[in-house]
Each structure stands twice: as C-alpha cells, then as structure tokens.
Amino acid sequence: MTVDEAVTTHWLFGDQLGPHFTDPARGGPHHAAPLLMIEARSVFRRRRFHRAKAHLILSAMRHRAAELGDRVRYVKADTYRQGVREAMGDRPLTVCHPTSHAARAFVDRLPSVRVLPARGFLVAHDEFRTWADGRGTKHLRQEDFYRWVRATHDLLMAGDQPAGGRWNLDHDNRQPPPRGASELGVPAPYRPHESDIDAEVRADLDRWVREGDVDFVGEDAPRRFPATRREALAALRRFVDHRLATFGAYEDAILADDATMSHSLLSSSLNLGLLDPAECVERAEARWRSGDVPLNSAEGFVRQIAGWREFVWQVYWYFGPEYRKNNTLRHRGPLPDWFTELSPEGTDANCVTHVLDQVRETGWTHHIPRLMILGSLALQRGWDPGAVTDWFHRSFVDGYDWVMVPNVVGMSQYADGGRMTTKPYTSGGAYIDRMSDLCGPCRYKPSVRVGEDACPFTAGYWNLLHRHRDRFEHNARMSQAVRGLDRLTDLDELLEQESRRRD
Ligand code: FAD
Ligand code: SF4
Numbered sequence: 001m002t003v004d005e006a007v008t009t010h011w012l013f014g015d016q017l018g019p020h021f022t023d024p025a026r027g028g029p030h031h032a033a034p035l036l037m038i039e040a041r042s043v044f045r046r047r048r049f050h051r052a053k054a055h056l057i058l059s060a061m062r063h064r065a066a067e068l069g070d071r072v073r074y075v076k077a078d079t080y081r082q083g084v085r086e087a088m089g090d091r092p093l094t095v096c097h098p099t100s101h102a103a104r105a106f107v108d109r110l111p112s113v114r115v116l117p118a119r120g121f122l123v124a125h126d127e128f129r130t131w132a133d134g135r136g137t138k139h140l141r142q143e144d145f146y147r148w149v150r151a152t153h154d155l156l157m158a159g160d161q162p163a164g165g166r167w168n169l170d171h172d173n174r175q176p177p178p179r180g181a182s183e184l185g186v187p188a189p190y191r192p193h194e195s196d197i198d199a200e201v202r203a204d205l206d207r208w209v210r211e212g213d214v215d216f217v218g219e220d221a222p223r224r225f226p227a228t229r230r231e232a233l234a235a236l237r238r239f240v241d242h243r244l245a246t247f248g249a250y251e252d253a254i255l256a257d258d259a260t261m262s263h264s265l266l267s268s269s270l271n272l273g274l275l276d277p278a279e280c281v282e283r284a285e286a287r288w289r290s291g292d293v294p295l296n297s298a299e300g301f302v303r304q305i306a307g308w309r310e311f312v313w314q315v316y317w318y319f320g321p322e323y324r325k326n327n328t329l330r331h332r333g334p335l336p337d338w339f340t341e342l343s344p345e346g347t348d349a350n351c352v353t354h355v356l357d358q359v360r361e362t363g364w365t366h367h368i369p370r371l372m373i374l375g376s377l378a379l380q381r382g383w384d385p386g387a388v389t390d391w392f393h394r395s396f397v398d399g400y401d402w403v404m405v406p407n408v409v410g411m412s413q414y415a416d417g418g419r420m421t422t423k424p425y426t427s428g429g430a431y432i433d434r435m436s437d438l439c440g441p442c443r444y445k446p447s448v449r450v451g452e453d454a455c456p457f458t459a460g461y462w463n464l465l466h467r468h469r470d471r472f473e474h475n476a477r478m479s480q481a482v483r484g485l486d487r488l489t490d491l492d493e494l495l496e497q498e499s500r501r502r503d
Contacts, residue, residue: 009088011036011095011113012072013103014057015400017064018229018273020119021096027117029094035072036093037065038083041213047390050218051205052225052363053397058201060227060272066197067228084110100401101321120273121313122153122306128314140315140420143168146307155302156285156295163288164295169248172296176434177253184250184258187242189265190235194223217342217395218360225268225364225397232266232274239264240283240293248297251304252368254436259358263366264301267398270309277305309403315410315420316402324386324405328417329468331382335391342395347503349456350442351432352377363397368435370396375412376426380460382467385415423477426464429455450490450497462488463498 010029012021014037024031039061044054065074077083084093090112097118098104107113117124131148132140147167150156156163178184208214226232246262253261269275281302288298316323338346342360344353355369365374370392378388389408393399409415414424429446433439439446444455449462465472465482472478485491 007033008092008094008114009034009036009073011038011084011093012064013095013098014039014061015099015271016096016119016273017060018120018232018276020276021273026119028096028119029116033094035068036084036087037061037072037074038080038087039074039076040078040080040083041076041208042079044208044214047394048215048217049394050359050363050397051216051220052218052223053394053399054205054214054216055198055201055220055223056225056227056268056363056397057272058204059198059223060274062197062201063195063228080106088112102401105321120270120276122149122277122310123314125314125317128318132314132318139418139422140311140318141422142307142311142420145311145314146303149306149310150302153306155281155306156288156299164299169296169299173248173300174252175249177250177255177437182255182257182437184246184253184255184261186246186262187238189243189260189263190226190231190238192223192226192231192234198223198227217340218363221361224362225265226274227272229274232269232272235266235269236264236275236280236283239266240287244284244287244297244301245293246297248294248300251300251366252435254366254368254432254438256354256437256441259362259365261366265364268364270305271398271400271403277309281306311420312403312406312411315406319406319416319419323416324389324409326409326416326419327385328415329379329382329413329471331379331413331415332384333382335378335383335387340391347456348443349377349503350444351436351438351457354438359395363395370407371412371425372427372431372435375408376457377460379413379424379426380457380464382464385409385413388413417471418475423475424464424472426461428458428461430458432457449488450493454494454497456501456503459494459498459501462491462494466491466495 010022010033012035020026022028022035039058065072073087075083075087077086092112092114094114094116095107096116098107107115131145150162151160202220209216226235243262243264250261255261266275266280270277284298284301287293288295336346338344342356344356347353351373355365355373358365385408389404392408393401393404406420410420412425414421429439433446445453446455446458448454449458462485465485469482469485473482488494
C-alpha cells in the first residue's frame with residue numbers, strides 16, 4: 001500500500017454500507033483512507049419509489065455516515081456528478097464495483113476513479129464467467145450453479161457429497177400451509193426502533209413532496225427494516241434462532257393473516273450491504289450442525305442466498321446491459337393505473353388485492369406472491385416486461401436493478417425465452433388455492449374458467465398457453481399443458497371472455 005493509496009478517498013455508494021466495503025484485509029480501501037458518501041436527490045426524482053424504500057435507503061446512509069463520523073464526507077447534491085465534482089474536483093477516488101450497469105458506466109466515465117472488485121457476493125465475476133463459459137450452452141441453470149457454489153464453498157457438504165445425500169430438498173419444502181391454520185405461529189420477525197435520524201428523513205421526504213420535487217407510492221409507516229449493521233445483525237440472529245427451523249417446509253405457503261410466515265426479511269439488509277451473504281449462510285449451516293434446525297430448512301435458506309441471490313447477481317453482469325430489453329413473447333400491454341398505484345380497488349381477485357395491500361403498506365411481500373400472483377398476473381395479461389421490471393424496482397424495499405432485471409425479465413416474465421429458467425412460472429387458480437387461504441373468501445372460484453365465477457388466473461393461464469402455443473409446445477416442461485388446450489370444450493368462450501377482461 002503506497003502513501004497515495006492511504007490518502008485516496010474511497011466512495012461508498014448507498015448500497016455499500018457494511019464493514020466488508022471498507023475492510024482493507026479484503027482488498028478494500030486503506031484503513032486510513034477518507035470516505036465519501038453522496039446523497040443524490042435526482043435518484044428519487046427519476047422514479048416514483050415506495051415511500052418506505054426511499055426512507056430506508058436515506059436512513060441507512062445517514063446512520064452509516066453518523067457511525068463513520070469525521071472519516072466520511074457526506075455530500076447532499078442534486079446528482080452524483082455534482083457531488084463528486086463538489087467534493088473531489090479532479091482528485092483520485094476509489095470505489096467498489098457498483099451494482100448497476102448505469103452506475104458502473106458512470107464511474108468508468110469519471111477520469112480519476114479506480115474501481116475495486118465487487119463486495120457482498122460469494123463468487124467473483126471472473127469465476128462465474130469461467131463456470132458459465134464452460135457450460136457450452138446458452139441456457140444457464142440455477143440448480144447447476146448452486147451445486148457448484150455449495151461444493152466450492154464447502155456449504156452443507158459431507159466431504160464431496162451434499163449433506164444428507166441430496167442436493168435438492170425442494171420436495172420437502174413446498175408444503176401448503178398447515179390445514180386450518182391462520183398463522184404459522186412462529187415468533188415475529190425483528191423490527192427496529194426508529195431514531196432521530198429517521199425523524200429527520202421523514203421530515204425531509206415530507207418537505208420534498210410538499211415542494212413538488214418528488215412523489216412516492218405506498219404508505220409511510222414506522223420503519224420495518226434494519227438501517228444499521230447492528231439492527232441487521234439482530235434481525236439475522238432473530239431469524240436463525242427463532243424462525244429458520246420452520247423456513248423450509250412453508251417457504252412457498254401464503255396465509256392471509258401471516259404476511260411474513262417464516263421468511264427472513266433480510267433481503268433489504270443484504271442489498272444495502274449491511275450483511276454479507278457468507279455470514280448468513282454460515283450461521284444457518286451452524287444451526288443445522290448443532291442440531292437446532294432441520295436440514296431442509298437450512299438447505300432451503302442456503303439455496304435462496306448461495307443459489308438464487310448469487311445466480312441472479314451473476315447473470316445480471318454476464319448477460320450484459322442489453323438483457324433488460326428482451327421481450328421474446330412480444331408483450332407490450334401497459335400496466336393498469338390501479339396496479340401502478342398499488343390500489344387494489346381495480347380488481348376483485350382476492351389474491352391480487354391482498355398482496356397489493358401488503359406491498360402498499362410495507363413495500364415487501366415474500367417470493368411466492370411476487371412470482372405466482374403479481375408476476376404471473378403480469379405475464380398472463382401480456383404487460384410489457386420492461387414496465388413490469390420498473391414497477392417491481394420502485395415498489396419494493398429490496399428492489400435494485402441487478403436483482404430486479406433477472407428476476408422479472410428472466411424468471412417471472414419469461415421475456416428472455418428461457419435463458420435462465422426452464423419454463424414460464426405461472427399457474428391457474430388451483431396452485432394459489434393449494435398454497436394459500438386466499439381463494440375461500442374470493443368472489444371467484446379457482447376451479448372455474450368460464451362465466452361469472454371464473455377465476456382470472458385459471459382463465460388467464462389457458463389464455464396465455466393459447467396465445468403462445470407455437471412456442472410452448474416445443475418446451476418439454478410445457479408441452480403436456482399445451483396439449484390440455486385441445487381438451488377444453490369451452491376454449492372459444494374462454495378466449496372471448498378474456499378479450500373483454502378489464503380488471
Ligand atoms: P427469504 O425467503 O427469507 O430468502 C432469503 C434470502 O434469499 C432473501 O433475503 C434474498 O436475499 C435471497 N433471495 C431469495 N430468492 C432470491 C431471488 N430470486 N433473487 C435474489 N435474492 C433472492 N429479491 C430482492 O432482494 N430484491 C428484489 O428486488 C427482488 N425482486 C423479485 C421480483 C420477483 C418477480 C421475484 C419472483 C423475486 C424477487 N426477489 C427479489 C427475490 C425474493 O422474492 C426476495 O428476495 C424475498 O422475497 C425477500 O424476502 P426475505 O428476505 O424474507 O427472503
Ligand atoms: Fe385468486 Fe382465483 Fe383464488 Fe380468487 S379464486 S383468490 S382470483 S386464485
């Protein structure tokens with residue numbers, strides 16, 4: 001380390017807030033390097049974010065700045081460019097690899113910035129590239145990647161074999177909710193207490209709205225997600241101590257009165273950089289090794305982080321900036337206003353109103369409502385995948401470009417034609433009925449596809465298969481479902497009904 005490096009300022013983006021972004025032992029900046037943080041108002045002006053998300057990001061940045069004290073210069077500017085110019089002029093800066101293509105291109109254009117390797121993920125970009133290039137196929141599968149990460153990082157392994165003898169315990173992990181239960185009955189997730197910094201953030205956001213500078217969707221409410229490393233560690237501890245044991249079996253189940261079920265609610269902390277994924281999976285594994293949680297729960301959680309999260313991050317960079325423009329199914333429909341406004345009055349489908357209510361109130365819902373209700377609705381209706389990506393990005397507290405683009409374009413809208421999934425994730429009402437208690441009170445019936453009681457998901461599913469029959473009948477995992485179209489005696493009526501659908 002040279003004298004110059006010791007005094008070179010290091011810039012922390014708002015999602016680089018944990019100690020692993022300033023750790024010299026891991027290739028981070030020199031321990032004496034001054035730090036720079038920039039709060040750019042234009043970020044909030046460009047998009048209509050959920051109020052809870054804007055609050056969380058600003059609160060986390062300002063809390064971090066308060067912890068770092070004199071070591072950090074905290075600049076409030078209109079744009080990042082202005083912030084850098086004001087704080088640094090042409091003096092050199094280092095920064096850890098930013099998390100979006102736009103931010104990466106921006107720092108690459110700044111003359112005196114040196115970009116350090118990415119933090120907050122298990123696998124380096126070049127390791128992934130070697131793995132992916134070695135597959136010799138244009139399709140990449142999360143399951144293959146996940147097994148490779150498990151083996152190379154020695155996660156839940158017994159020698160060179162998976163602990164328990166099986167890599168995949170999804171079969172044990174797709175249970176419907178317990179019969180007759182309205183709640184899972186596990187201790188509630190960690191919730192933080194607000195500080196004076198939160199009060200300042202709230203006052204600033206209120207003022208910006210009054211001044212007409214920015215506008216938000218969703219409700220303001222006491223902050224629900226960690227804004228500091230200390231809070232994030234408390235949330236992780238509470239999860240592994242009290243909630244991980246039941247994570248596996250019910251990770252796909254939905255109960256109307258139990259929004260969080262056994263989920264960790266750690267996504268926003270991981271994505272803000274307050275937690276490192278390695279510490280999360282290591283603690284889950286330790287709980288299993290000490291006999292406190294069953295293997296299926298530890299494996300389910302490790303799969304989500306070392307499998308899905310890591311895979312999504314890697315493919316975002318591997319597929320490049322053009323990937324977001326994929327629209328293989330040529331879906332161009334606009335999102336209806338009621339959906340973009342998170343205002344469930346626009347539909348009578350109980351599952352959709354329920355989940356939109358949750359998103360409006362909290363900016364969060366777990367993965368099955370995202371995938372099999374909100375995303376599936378968008379896919380069946382043929383909404384533009386770019387607009388759907390933007391909606392998810394703005395409306396969720398954990399939404400960032402790198403995580404939204406693959407999850408929405410690839411996984412939920414099948415807009416990439418199967419580069420990262422084997423089939424479109426969508427279903428009729430029967431799946432939602434099996435996995436939730438939302439259909440009972442609904443005015444529709446999941447088993448009915450035509451007429452007054454027709455479930456929009458059941459009818460929408462067949463409508464989608466019909467629209468894309470030519471493509472889906474060549475997909476090994478869809479062809480049987482497509483053949484089912486030929487057995488529908490009321491298909492014409494169903495198609496006519498769906499062409500008139502307005503909700
Ligand atoms: P848990 O169920 O407790 O899972 C543990 C952790 O695994 C999560 O905290 C998260 O970090 C990680 N994880 C699990 N699945 C994924 C995944 N598919 N992609 C990335 N990380 C994953 N997650 C986000 O962090 N930000 C998003 O913007 C986001 N958008 C999504 C959009 C769609 C359409 C879908 C289907 C999924 C999306 N996810 C996103 C993934 C997942 O839904 C959330 O990470 C999860 O629901 C967050 O709640 P949790 O922390 O309780 O997760
Ligand atoms: Fe949703 Fe259909 Fe069930 Fe109603 S019947 S809650 S629309 S799946």
